[in-house]
Amino acid sequence: MIDRHLVTLTVNGREHELLLESRKTLADTLREDLGLTGTHLGCEHGICGACTVLLDGEPVRACLVFGVQADGAEVRTVESLAEEGGELNDLQQSFSRNHGLQCGFCTPGFLMLAEAYLDTDPVGDAEEVREVVSANLCRCTGYQGIVDAVVEVAAARKEQRQA
């Protein structure tokens, strides 16, 4: 007997009512039930961070959270970052400018991780950013472009806040 629950998820500002098996992960829920395939699964045991999304503003591994646990919560995925017309946000632009991605598979996880970090009004120096992004794995870039991109946006957003 499969155990299913009716849950309400707000994803990227839109509310969805879903009937979910209790064991279904949030990552699979986003990908399969909502078609949001930007959230990627790299290890499914919580190390690589490719599936990082924001759950009520906090970065979580969507492979380690069940869909039913997000009942009533606000979820943000990589699909929420760009403007309606497809224009990249400052962080996405910075990733591209700094060559912070190659194959792009880990990128949504790094973007969401960085978004959460940047929201904390951080110091934003390279040392701190390196420590933060060490939460996720990338196999292509050697991390340099990722660190540079986040440092650059941290500085720009700080300036905006102070302006």
Add this chain to the structure above:
Amino acid sequence: MTEQIGLRAPRKEDHRLLVGDGRFGADVRPSHTVHVRIVRSPIAHGVVRGVDTTEAKAVRGVVDVVTAADLPSDLRIPVRLDVGEADLSAYLQPVLAKETVRYVGEPLAAVVAESAYVAEDAAELVDIDIDERDVLLDVDDGPALVADTLRLGFGDVDAAFEAAAKVVSTDVSIGRHTAVPMEPRALTVDYSPATGALDVFGATKVPVFNRHVLADLLGIDQNAIRMHAVDAGGGFGVRGEFYPEDFLIPWLATRLRRPMAWVEDRAEHLVAVNHSREQRHRVEAAFDSDGRLLGLRADVRHDNGAYVRTHGVIVPELTLAMLPGPYRVPAYAGRVRVMLTNKTPCGTYRAPGRFEGTTAREQLFDKAAAELGVDRVELRRRNLLSPAELPHTRAMNTLGTDVVLDAGDYPGLLDRALAKVDDLEWRELVRGARAAGRRVGLGVSMFLEKSGLGPHDTADVEITSTGRIRVHSGGTSLGQGIETVLAQIVADEFGVDIDQVDVVNGDTLLQPYGTGSWASRSTVVAGSAVRGAGREVAARMRDLGARMLEVSPDDVEVTAAQVRVRGAAMNAVTFADVWRASQPGSTWLAADEPAGLYARHRFSVDHMTYPYGAHVCVAEIDPGTGGIEVLRYLVAYEVGRAVNPTLVEGQLRGGVAQGVGGALLERFSYDDAGQPQATTFMDYLMPTASEVPVVDLVVCEDAPATTNPLGVRGAGEGGLTGAGAAIASAVSDALDLPSIGELPITPGAVIGYVRQAASESGNRQ
């Protein structure tokens, strides 16, 4: 119009990947797709008594469960890259094990179910009865099965060693690594019941070759199969080779007449995908009294795991072929024995054979420098081939081609690397740290790479209805940015920006002759093919445009998305105008002239091109914990010509990160029964941003390749090739040891070295 080759153009790939619109293997889901879970052997070696699927089949939602008995015949996966003379057919991997299992992870059965969750549930109910046999896990234990023995060399090496003033030898082992692309392997197969056609998504690397193998194994026409190389989350050699799953998933789709999907989980990836690197090297060098090399010997044992896979014995062969590196080696004798053990089978991983051989050779040089009393850098400089000695032919053959080292300046590159090290004041850094009692060392390595393997690649270029330029190339996108690079190359033929170019890679219907992306070849070979096709289309546009403008073709130029009369920019037609004029029924077309603006070009090449470089790094050991930190890193690399310098730098930096992993962290270990001990990212350690240093780069374009019209050399592997050697060199320097015998250099090993040194110095006192 600015020339696009050489520009740091932003990548065409980035937008879709940054917004979540990438299309990876697991993102393609036709309706009514069913999901496959592979049942793998839990035993490293044994006789299969039975595989009972009854209980699994009874699970609600299970569609089918198959074992070897259900397969059409005893299929084995063929070798893609043949080298050497040996008949390897006895060692090829079956699709599903039938009588014997030879490693933990070997496929035994496949479960098909309505959801991936149910497939996993049911897979656990497949009852496997295996009679365990003894395992062989170490090529030094017991009589290992030698699948092949290869020898390469030239000159009279025995005479060289007899004449030597000094002979130096060392042993260097490299651990068992694999590439670990962040995206696990995934395949989606859409099946058309009406025609029997198969659309295969996710076979990204060598789709044309894989289509050929799949058609052969299924016994159907190649035209019934269309491979789509979709976005891939990294490849580094392992992804996209033909594995058992690459037969099973399409075959199940035809058997069940349904769309079929398979996504491996990380635990199975780490036991199923090709492993690599595990080799033991005994290397010896003969020097004259001036520290000049007279001869080199290498005896290598290659632990190939349980079966010979698609690469055959190419990794051990490349080890031997590239082991002399950029040095003047008058005589060389290399032997490698390819040995089978009860571990996951091996294949290539970025810089195959070179990471291993370079580490062994450069550690030998470090030891030789210590024993000869010559500075490490000076010893290398003395033995590097000089520009006047190039091109240099080594009287041996690898990958079916002669080894002809093309243009270059090896000592010049070393000088540039060291000048940069001086600018960065690394020697002062090391001196200062040591004076403060820290255990810091400087490491250096030189390496020779190979790239641009032929024999050919094919590209199509066409102009579309809106005047865009479309490329159907044989390259495949594994994250390296090949779409952007090919767009830059073709854009220059038309005087346009890369925004006007669309590159579609790895679709076997659109490009049935592509050779794929591997061996740092796609910019070199596929890029040259794209250039040729672009040039032919541009010529045709000039011809047709001139007719429209009623002038001679010599009087028009193709630029800025127009065909225009030279010196009269107003007198022009757009690409879309020319396209319309090329359509059937156009009054501009001659009666027997083919319609459309299209060309297919095949580029062939006889020899590889050999990039080269130097790695320098500073590392610190903690004698208390055995921890190693790489503090500084520099790569100097000759790329011939950088189509996009940013992407070249990205390749080098990414390579260094994998090199740090290979040198310090990554290793598959097994218990005595052959049970893999590294099946999660808690056990198979990869470098994070905290372990990877900032990498300084010197990218040189001093020696354009002579083997292709672009002058380019591949950039995919040079960031990794010399990394094991440079880090080992830095660690041995920090430990005051002549060389390091084993990679990865673990904290336990460092403590061992520290204690050994302490006891030796105690004995001396």
